[in-house]
Amino acid sequence: MSDGQADQAIQFKGIEQRKPNFKLGPITLDIPKGFITAIVGPNGSGKSTLFRMVLDLEKPQEGTVHVLDHRIGSGDDAPVKQRIGYLPEESLLHDDKIKAFEKARFNSYWYRNWDVNRYQELLLGLQVNDNLPLGKMSKGMRRKCEFALALAHAPDLLLLDEPSSGLDPLAWKAMIEMLHRYMEHGDRTILMTSHIVEEVKRLADYIVFMAQGRVLGVYEKDELFSSWFTFFISGEGLSAQTASTMPGQCGVESIGGHSFRITTSKALQADQWCVAEGITIISKQALELDEIMSTLLQQDGISKRVHEARGNSR
Numbered sequence: 001m002s003d004g005q006a007d008q009a010i011q012f013k014g015i016e017q018r019k020p021n022f023k024l025g026p027i028t029l030d031i032p033k034g035f036i037t038a039i040v041g042p043n044g045s046g047k048s049t050l051f052r053m054v055l056d057l058e059k060p061q062e063g064t065v066h067v068l069d070h071r072i073g074s075g076d077d078a079p080v081k082q083r084i085g086y087l088p089e090e091s092l093l094h095d096d097k098i099k100a101f102e103k104a105r106f107n108s109y110w111y112r113n114w115d116v117n118r119y120q121e122l123l124l125g126l127q128v129n130d131n132l133p134l135g136k137m138s139k140g141m142r143r144k145c146e147f148a149l150a151l152a153h154a155p156d157l158l159l160l161d162e163p164s165s166g167l168d169p170l171a172w173k174a175m176i177e178m179l180h181r182y183m184e185h186g187d188r189t190i191l192m193t194s195h196i197v198e199e200v201k202r203l204a205d206y207i208v209f210m211a212q213g214r215v216l217g218v219y220e221k222d223e224l225f226s227s228w229f230t231f232f233i234s235g236e237g238l239s240a241q242t243a244s245t246m247p248g249q250c251g252v253e254s255i256g257g258h259s260f261r262i263t264t265s266k267a268l269q270a271d272q273w274c275v276a277e278g279i280t281i282i283s284k285q286a287l288e289l290d291e292i293m294s295t296l297l298q299q300d301g302i303s304k305r306v307h308e309a310r311g312n313s314r
């Protein structure tokens, strides 16, 4: 990701928040303008909390959030909020009684760029009838409606918190296509969370891994999927000790004789290492997103324990 402020849609700087049973941060993270960034991580990692900080719905105890070159909470946030579309993870209870078209009318007063034709087009594409109270809609219908409501003012920044929650496969496909079309504009940005591997693979340019209130890593998607592999290797007299020196090694398992199964985060260097060491690659398999996540979590657990042990021995 680039460093220049103008290239960033969101900058989290030194964010910290402490709650009785949860600590978020410190987090310093840039979300690049013009791309889709997906934050992935287990339940309770703090993903939605970060989203709420972008909109000043929650305040960090330490640090700052800059959104589209404006520091949140430093004066009038309304102009920047006009440029944001937000689909929260949970529907707002106080919207239950109003009909979707009434909510759309309200949005048309609030958002200067509200485009009624665009809203209708989105509803049509998703096959939603907006003449119903939001609380009377099925979960998926309401999600689709809220999606259209978040997108109809063509925001510069779109925050989607688990957007496909409750959507059927056809609606999901339509939503993915709509998001691709939305990004064709070139300088728009999406920050999303998702637990659905396929969704992240189809949409994200960058992937941020979060767990227990911390960022474990930020990766460019294609680079990520071309770097993380499981190698099955074999070599005469190959020992576990030698096998564990494979570049990027994150786990070695003996599979009998002088053969090993090794997970690496540096597949290219691992390939070269095998050639240099005269080791045969029996086969290799790209890791899925959830497998990368669990390896990162495992590594993080290990590094945390080493850190704590070092701290205790001082």
Ligand SMILES: Nc1ncnc2c1ncn2[C@@H]1O[C@H](COP(=O)(O)OP(=O)(O)OP(=O)(O)O)[C@@H](O)[C@H]1O
Pocket (backbone or CB within 6 Å): 019, 021, 022, 041, 042, 043, 044, 045, 046, 047, 048, 049, 050, 089
């Ligand atoms: N182990 C835990 N048990 C119960 N609550 C937890 C735990 N860990 C974190 N939390 C709660 O989760 C909150 C963070 O939630 P947040 O909604 O930001 O996470 P998230 O990553 O979006 O989770 P989800 O994937 O479930 O939507 C914290 O404020 C804390 O109250």
